[in-house]
Amino acid sequence: MTQRPLYSRIIGTGSTVPPNCVTNQELAERLAARGIETSDEWITARTGIRQRYFATPDTMTSDLALTASKNALCAANIDPQSIDLVIVATSTPDSVLPSMACLLQHKLRLRNDCTAFDMQAACTGFVYALTIADQCIRGRMCRTALVVGAEIISRLLDFDDRSTCVLFGDGAGAVVLQASEQAGLISSVLHADGSHTDILCVPGRVSGGAICGQAFMSMDGQAVFKLAVNLLEKVALEALDKAHMRAAQIDWLIPHQANIRIMQSTCRKLELPLEHMLVTVDRHGNTSAASIPLALDEAVRDGRIARGHTIMIEGVGSGVTWGAAIIRF
Ligand SMILES: CC(C)(COP(=O)(O)OP(=O)(O)OC[C@H]1O[C@@H](n2cnc3c(N)ncnc32)[C@H](O)[C@@H]1OP(=O)(O)O)[C@@H](O)C(=O)NCCC(=O)NCCS
Numbered sequence: 250m251t252q253r254p255l256y257s258r259i260i261g262t263g264s265t266v267p268p269n270c271v272t273n274q275e276l277a278e279r280l281a282a283r284g285i286e287t288s289d290e291w292i293t294a295r296t297g298i299r300q301r302y303f304a305t306p307d308t309m310t311s312d313l314a315l316t317a318s319k320n321a322l323c324a325a326n327i328d329p330q331s332i333d334l335v336i337v338a339t340s341t342p343d344s345v346l347p348s349m350a351c352l353l354q355h356k357l358r359l360r361n362d363c364t365a366f367d368m369q370a371a372c373t374g375f376v377y378a379l380t381i382a383d384q385c386i387r388g389r390m391c392r393t394a395l396v397v398g399a400e401i402i403s404r405l406l407d408f409d410d411r412s413t414c415v416l417f418g419d420g421a422g423a424v425v426l427q428a429s430e431q432a433g434l435i436s437s438v439l440h441a442d443g444s445h446t447d448i449l450c451v452p453g454r455v456s457g458g459a460i461c462g463q464a465f466m467s468m469d470g471q472a473v474f475k476l477a478v479n480l481l482e483k484v485a486l487e488a489l490d491k492a493h494m495r496a497a498q499i500d501w502l503i504p505h506q507a508n509i510r511i512m513q514s515t516c517r518k519l520e521l522p523l524e525h526m527l528v529t530v531d532r533h534g535n536t537s538a539a540s541i542p543l544a545l546d547e548a549v550r551d552g553r554i555a556r557g558h559t560i561m562i563e564g565v566g567s568g569v570t571w572g573a574a575i576i577r578f
Pocket residue numbers: 286287288291292295296372411412413415468469470471473474477507508535565566567
């Protein structure tokens with residue numbers, strides 16, 4: 250007997266940001282005290298960012314992941330014991346070992362035999378994690394997945410480097426994905442090209458009981474900008490092509506929230522009206538793997554995204570990695 254085709258659908262979303270909001274003006278004042286010059290005008294004009302949230306030193310990334318996950322589980326209205334897969338996309342885990350997914354599984358008191366692992370694909374992490382969770386569900390390895398993007402990127406920031414420290418913020422977003430006979434994730438594409446490792450990296454490593462090398466983020470902003478604009482257009486078209494869809498059929502574009510100029514460029518190239526793009530970068534900054542699920546949850550909760558809407562998510566990040574997915578919500 251042939252099995253019916255199986256899909257995965259998002260049945261709940263959740264998110265959180267830490268309480269400490271830092272405006273551009275406040276950040277500029279902090280940097281001025283270190284002899285570094287920047288301004289609200291510069292940051293707003295070049296990036297679209299007006300504020301970001303920074304976690305306090307006693308907050309762990311798993312704390313943010315936990316709150317976002319609880320919110321998503323509550324929205325999904327399911328028994329948490331039905332979760333049989335946990336994937337956490339992050340570049341800023343609590344520790345080298347064990348994985349954030351195992352820490353989160355325990356904090357949530359989920360079944361103690363589910364599959365749990367982390368996804369390190371930098372700012373593309375959530376697109377990667379969602380795609381892999383979808384494949385696990387379609388392959389009938391599991392039925393209900395918790396997929397999280399969580400970051401405390403501020404721990405990697407060098408506050409003497411004005412070209413990076415103004416760009417990022419902390420936060421977490423989560424979705425519950427469940428097996429369904431109705432289409433949810435329609436198409437997705439994932440890519441990486443390791444020849445661009447130098448333009449965006451945190452090269453430090455743990456060795457001999459200490460951190461060896463630079464543990465701050467280092468970035469060639471202009472190189473990343475050019476690559477991002479190019480890759481995001483290409484990957485969006487690829488995902489559309491795979492889904493046999495046109496850009497005009499997309500209700501909401503949720504790009505990785507890195508820089509409003511990069512995001513608007515993709516939207517224009519796809520000939521999508523800017524009103525169809527979700528923007529949180531102004532309030533969150535770049536929260537890396539958390540940015541897409543944060544924006545998704547915000548728009549689900551305020552009613553902009555409704556059941557039946559078609560969403561495209563897409564991201565680019567260190568590696569470089571890049572990817573896109575089309576979702577029927
Ligand atoms: C980082 C970024 C905002 C810089 O904007 P830009 O328009 O490319 O600016 P440039 O790098 O050309 O720098 C222009 C000038 O602004 C200065 N500058 C950099 N950061 C500044 C800051 N925070 N405040 C004031 N001036 C700043 C530079 O020193 C440079 O000065 P100079 O002309 O005297 O040398 C932009 O390149 C960018 O967003 N890149 C992509 C980053 C990204 O998305 N990364 C994450 C990907 S997941």
